[in-house]
Structures are given as C-alpha cells and as structure tokens.
Amino acid sequence: MLPERGGPRAHDEAAPPPPPRTPHSHPTPTTKGTRMSFRPRRRSGPGTPATPPRRLVRLLLTGALAAAGLGAAGTAPVHAAGEQVTAYLTTTDDSGGRHVTRGLQQQAPFAFQSGTANSGTTVSVDENTRYQTFTGGGASFTDTAAYLMKESGALSQSTLDQTMTKLFSPTDGIGLSFLRNPMGGSDLARFGYTYDDVPAGQSDPSLAKFSIAHDQAGVLPLTQQAKRLNPQLTTVASPWTAPAWMKDNGQLNGGWLKAENYGTYANYFVKYIQAYQAAGVPIDYVTAQNEPTCCDSYPSMSWNGAGLAYFTKSELLPKLASAGLRTKVLAHDWNWDTYDAYAAPTVDDAAVRSHPNFGGIAWHGYGGDVSKQSQIHDKYPQLDAFQTEHSGGTWIANQQTEDMRNIIDYTRNWAKSVTKWSLAVDQNRGPHNGGCGTCDGLITVHDGDSRSGQVDYTIEYYTMGHLTKFVRPGASRVASTASGEVPNVAWRNTDGSKALLAYNESSSARTFTVNWGGQHFTYQLPGKTSATFTWNGTQSGGGGGTERAGTLTGLGGKCLDASGTANGAAVQTWSCTGAANQRWTLGTDGTLRTNGKCLDVTGGSTADGAKLQLYDCNGTGAQRWTYDATSHDVVNTAANKCLDVTDRSTANGARAQIWTCTGASNQKWTLNG
Numbered sequence: 094m095l096p097e098r099g100g101p102r103a104h105d106e107a108a109p110p111p112p113p114r115t116p117h118s119h120p121t122p123t124t125k126g127t128r129m130s131f132r133p134r135r136r137s138g139p140g141t142p143a144t145p146p147r148r149l150v151r152l153l154l155t156g157a158l159a160a161a162g163l164g165a166a167g168t169a170p171v172h173a174a175g176e177q178v179t180a181y182l183t184t185t186d187d188s189g190g191r192h193v194t195r196g197l198q199q200q201a202p203f204a205f206q207s208g209t210a211n212s213g214t215t216v217s218v219d220e221n222t223r224y225q226t227f228t229g230g231g232a233s234f235t236d237t238a239a240y241l242m243k244e245s246g247a248l249s250q251s252t253l254d255q256t257m258t259k260l261f262s263p264t265d266g267i268g269l270s271f272l273r274n275p276m277g278g279s280d281l282a283r284f285g286y287t288y289d290d291v292p293a294g295q296s297d298p299s300l301a302k303f304s305i306a307h308d309q310a311g312v313l314p315l316t317q318q319a320k321r322l323n324p325q326l327t328t329v330a331s332p333w334t335a336p337a338w339m340k341d342n343g344q345l346n347g348g349w350l351k352a353e354n355y356g357t358y359a360n361y362f363v364k365y366i367q368a369y370q371a372a373g374v375p376i377d378y379v380t381a382q383n384e385p386t387c388c389d390s391y392p393s394m395s396w397n398g399a400g401l402a403y404f405t406k407s408e409l410l411p412k413l414a415s416a417g418l419r420t421k422v423l424a425h426d427w428n429w430d431t432y433d434a435y436a437a438p439t440v441d442d443a444a445v446r447s448h449p450n451f452g453g454i455a456w457h458g459y460g461g462d463v464s465k466q467s468q469i470h471d472k473y474p475q476l477d478a479f480q481t482e483h484s485g486g487t488w489i490a491n492q493q494t495e496d497m498r499n500i501i502d503y504t505r506n507w508a509k510s511v512t513k514w515s516l517a518v519d520q521n522r523g524p525h526n527g528g529c530g531t532c533d534g535l536i537t538v539h540d541g542d543s544r545s546g547q548v549d550y551t552i553e554y555y556t557m558g559h560l561t562k563f564v565r566p567g568a569s570r571v572a573s574t575a576s577g578e579v580p581n582v583a584w585r586n587t588d589g590s591k592a593l594l595a596y597n598e599s600s601s602a603r604t605f606t607v608n609w610g611g612q613h614f615t616y617q618l619p620g621k622t623s624a625t626f627t628w629n630g631t632q633s634g635g636g637g638g639t640e641r642a643g644t645l646t647g648l649g650g651k652c653l654d655a656s657g658t659a660n661g662a663a664v665q666t667w668s669c670t671g672a673a674n675q676r677w678t679l680g681t682d683g684t685l686r687t688n689g690k691c692l693d694v695t696g697g698s699t700a701d702g703a704k705l706q707l708y709d710c711n712g713t714g715a716q717r718w719t720y721d722a723t724s725h726d727v728v729n730t731a732a733n734k735c736l737d738v739t740d741r742s743t744a745n746g747a748r749a750q751i752w753t754c755t756g757a758s759n760q761k762w763t764l765n766g
Contacts (some may be wrong), residue, residue: 230564653666
C-alpha cells in the first residue's frame with residue numbers, strides 16, 4: 094500500500110474586487126480624536142520573521158551544529174570568552190516618568206562570567222534563534238515639527254544642525270532610522286493643506302496644479318538632512334485627506350473620497366512620490382489612509398474596508414507599478430481593534446499580498462491588543478509588520494513605562510519598526526490644527542517664550558535612543574526569555590554585536606541574570622531605569638543555556654499532540670487545549686520532548702510516510718530535529734524530511750509523519766511559548 098502523504102499547498106484564491114464605496118454608505122466612526130493611554134497585554138510568542146535572514150536557514154537545536162552554521166564559510170567561529178558588556182542607563186525620578194536624571198549614560202564595562210545561572214530572575218539570550226529584521230525607529234516631520242525646527246526662525250542654524258545630529262546621526266546621536274511623514278496636513282499642523290488645493294467650486298482632475306511647495310520650506314529639507322546624517326533612513330508617507338475637491342463634502346475635514354476620483358487620487362500618490370524622489374528622497378512606503386474615519390475635527394477622510402481594498406488593489410498598486418516605482422503600500426495604518434473591519438478585506442486578498450508593490454501592515458497602538466500583530470503574522474508569516482504611530486502625551490500615567498513596554502511588546506509581536514508621532518512640539522504642545530493638543534514630541538522647541546531658541550530632549554528621546562542607538566537597520570530580533578519582572582527584547586546586529594533592552598519600572602532595584610551560551614552576568618538594575626546592554630563575540634553552545642518550550646501550531650490552527658504517555662503513543666494534531674501533552678520542549682541537544690519522552694520516528698525509518706510516536710529518549714537520529722524560524726519547517730535531521738500532517742487533514746487525530754519537504758501548508762509549524 095502506498096504510504097499516506099501530504100499534498101501540495103492549497104493556494105489562496107483571489108477574491109473578486111469589491112465595488113467602490115458609494116457616497117451613501119457611511120459607517121459609524123469607531124474612534125474619535127481623543128488619544129487614550131493604553132498598555133497592551135503582553136504576548137511573547139516567537140513566531141517567524143517576515144523577511145528571511147540572508148544566511149542560516151536551519152536553526153539547529155544542537156549546540157555544535159548551531160555554532161557551525163553561524164560561522165563564516167571556511168573559518169571556525171570565534172567563541173566568546175569573558176566578553177565585555179557595556180550598559181547604558183536612563184533613569185527618571187518622578188511619578189510620571191518624564192523627569193530624566195540620567196539619559197543613556199554609559200556605565201563602566203564588565204565581563205561575562207563562565208557557566209550559567211538559573212536562580213532568581215533570569216533572561217536567557219539565544220542569538221541562534223532569530224525572528225524579524227529591524228527596519229528602523231523614529232517619528233514624524235509633521236508641519237508642526239518642521240515649522241518649529243526650520244521655518245519659525247526659533248532655532249539658529251548651528252542649534253538646528255546640532256539638534257539634527259543628536260536625532261539622526263548613528264555615531265553622534267541616537268541614530269533615528271525611520272520617518273513617517275504626513276502627506277499634507279494633519280492635526281499637528283498650523284492649518285489644513287494638500288498638494289493640490291484649488292478655490293472652492295473648482296477641481297483639477299489632471300493634477301496640473303499639483304505642487305510640494307509647502308514641504309520645500311521645511312519638511313523636505315529636514316528630511317534631506319536626516320537622510321544625509323543617516324543614509325539607512327526609511328521614509329514612509331501617510332495621507333490624512335485627499336484634496337477637498339475630490340471629496341463628497343468639499344472639505345479637508347471628514348467626508349469621503351468620491352468613487353469617480355479613485356484613479357485621480359492614485360495618480361496624486363504617484364506625483365508625490367516622484368516629486369520627493371526627484372529631490373533625492375525615495376519614499377519607501379505609503380499607506381492608503383491614516384486612521385480611516387478618524388476624525389472630523391482636523392484633516393481626515395472616511396473609508397470602509399471594501400473601499401480601501403478596491404482602491405489599493407485596483408488603483409494604487411497598479412499605478413505605482415505602471416510608473417515604475419518601487420514604493421510599497423502598507424495596509425491599515427490604524428489600531429489593532431479596527432483591523433478586521435478596515436484592513437482584512439485588503440490583506441486577505443492573495444492577489445494584493447503577492448503584488449510586488451505591497452509591503453505589509455502598518456499598526457497603531459491606541460486600541461485593542463498587541464497580540465493581534467502576532468495573530469496576523471501567524472496567518473500570513475511572510476507579511477511584514479510596521480508600527481507606524483504611538484504618540485506620547487499628558488494622558489499617559491508614566492511615559493517611560495509606556496515607551497519601554499511599547500518598544501518591547503511591539504517588536505516581540507513582529508513589528509519591524511517603532512514610531513512615535515511628531516518629532517517636535519513647542520512648550521505649549523503646539524501648534525496644532527484641532528486634534529491633539531496634549532501630544533509630546535521627542536524634543537520640545539521653545540518658541541516665543543523666555544527660553545526661545547532652546548531645545549529640550551524629552552524622555553521619549555531617550556527611550557527611543559535605547560533602541561535606535563544600538564539596534565541598527567538589518568538587525569535580527571533574537572530569542573530572549575520573556576519576564577514580567579524585567580521586560581526585555583534582544584537583537585543581533587549584522588556585524589554580530591548584540592543589544593539587550595531591559596526595563597525596571599519598580600521604584601526599587603532589581604537583580605537579574607543574563608545567560609548567553611555557556612556564560613552569564615548578573616546585574617542590579619536601579620529602579621525606574623531603562624537599560625541597553627551591548628556586547629560582541631559569538632555565542633558558544635546552542636541555546637543560551639536554556640531550552641524553549643511551547644505549543645507547535647500547524648495546519649488549521651491545530652496543535653501537535655501526544656495521544657498518551659507510554660512508549661509508542663501516537664503523535665497527532667488536535668484542537669489546542671493548553672494541556673501538557675501539547676507543550677513541547679526544544680532541547681539544546683536537538684530533541685523535541687513532552688511528558689518526559691521524545692518525538693520519535695517509528696522504527697527509525699527515513700521513508701516518506703513514517704509515522705511519529707513518543708518514545709524514551711535514546712539519542713538516536715530518529716529523535717533529532719531542527720526548527721527553522723524562517724520557513725516554519727521542523728525537520729528530522731537523520732532523514733532530512735519535514736514534520737508533516739497526513740493527507741493535509743485538519744481533523745482531530747490526524748497522524749503526524751515525516752515527508753520530503755515540499756513547502757506545503759501541512760508542513761508549516763509555529764512555536765508559541
């Protein structure tokens with residue numbers, strides 16, 4: 094009898110394009126202009142990077158193989174021996190987490206000690222397990238920021254240059270590497286405007302009057318200077334509204350884009366991108382709309398999910414492609430709790446996801462649960478995620494805590510960027526055009542008061558600096574133990590240097606230990622203190638002195654499940670229950686274990702269709718596995734075959750087997766734990 098086998102991947106079918114929204118189908122807005130403090134619930138699932146690393150596909154669970162896989166071709170890797178660690182600390186002393194007593198202050202170096210420690214609060218870093226890459230962190234050159242920094246005359250040229258260096262230089266500043274600029278007016282602007290404003294009652298369907306003259310006075314030259322200071326800068330553009338003459342209400346605030354102007358509006362994007370490109374500023378990404386349906390008190394525009402999906406698929410993506418532009422479109426640009434209504438119709442379309450000008454999802458963090466990012470990642474593992482706005486402001490109880498929690502939570506849930514809102518506001522948190530009069534910036538520019546011409550660097554400058562000064566574009570997030578006592582996230586730069594961000598929100602000092610390979614250090618982190626720890630070298634051993642445990646979720650969202658605890662118990666897929674028989678430990682010795690027994694290929698077979706069972710751990714090749722956090726493959730190394738669900742079944746009790754790796758969906762697994 095032929096062995097049971099897994100079939101090819103079932104391809105997503107492209108849904109027919111939804112019709113454009115007519116001007117009569119207004120949904121009820123779900124969010125008003127008030128920004129709310131929000132601390133997302135933590136989810137530290139590892140998931141899979143949306144962009145594959147340039148090398149090292151298999152993340153070997155055995156220490157020796159992992160180390161060998163990371164070494165340069167033809168050379169032995171250099172293992173760490175008492176590597177030096179440098180800590181950089183930021184501390185506040187007020188209840189609001191805003192008064193900085195030391196900012197990014199470098200501490201005396203110290204060395205890793207031999208061996209690992211597992212008592213007390215322990216964070217184990219495993220640089221051999223890698224997730225998404227880092228694109229950048231930063232904020233926005235709003236009209237407000239550009240006016241204060243350049244157009245108002247408040248800052249002398251020398252002060253402006255010094256400020257820009259402290260913001261964008263990777264060597265002499267915090268190295269901001271991500272800009273998300275409004276395409277026209279927003280709430281943080283002196284007034285509403287677009288790039289094709291004409292007198293009331295007139296229109297310009299040929300866009301003959303299109304001009305970026307407004308931006309040439311401030312936003313554009315500042316963006317150019319930022320790009321010179323940091324050539325790795327990524328630039329995103331997001332519109333708050335189309336020109337008033339394209340909308341059903343004839344105004345910049347509120348209203349809907351007329352269906353007959355969808356094509357013209359897509360051409361408007363093309364002209365904007367081409368104008369900036371001609372000025373030496375490539376636009377890497379655009380979003381179709383900032384926060385659709387929010388808010389009528391400042392420049393804004395309403396959409397529904399079907400309209401956004403149609404505009405993106407049938408107008409914006411084709412026009413970018415036909416113009417030969419590499420700019421990619423990010424869906425959504427709003428909160429976790431609005432994704433299903435406004436972004437899912439776009440993202441669920443396979444034709445959109447596969448379009449070369451589609452770039453992923455943009456997230457805001459003002460409502461819902463950060464775990465939504467991981468849910469969508471698990472559904473579409475190759476889709477990039479970017480966090481594109483989360484403002485600081487007076488409504489936030491503790492700004493330092495909010496910032497550090499956001500940086501850690503967003504990136505542990507697959508975000509490739511972390512972005513604040515306006516780069517600068519003045520001493521009155523303005524100027525603003527409706528909307529947010531309580532938002533803070535990374536800097537405060539004094540204009541017209543007794544300190545006019547001076548610049549204050551806020552806590553948001555320092556918290557962002559803990560990320561961008563030490564984690565450079567292209568870095569990979571690596572595994573680190575989630576901790577409620579010391580929240581953290583770890584990164585490996587392309588040059589091999591490491592950066593571990595950690596935070597102690599308690600008013601008292603906390604002592605914790607970091608394990609890395611066969612070494613450790615113990616550190617007493619002061620209260621109300623953000624920290625970045627940096628070091629070089631190559632990790633010795635396999636898993637940072639620790640093992641990883643969690644569920645393995647596969648086809649149909651079912652969990653890998655052991656049907657019993659005796660030798661020979663069948664391994665299958667089953668609805669996830671959280672029970673012990675669905676929690677697997679990935680050992681540094683290459684085993685996958687549950688209930689004290691190992692995942693085993695029956696009879697030590699290497700044939701397609703060989704079924705899997707539980708068996709006493711015995712060190713044979715039938716019990717050696719690798720987990721690839723890029724492709725989602727779990728591979729038996731002796732057979733060089735993939736963990737596979739028989740017949741692509743999603744029924745409870747479907748047997749697990751090994752099969753030649755095909756890339757099919759029944760061979761894809763996500764480790765959650």
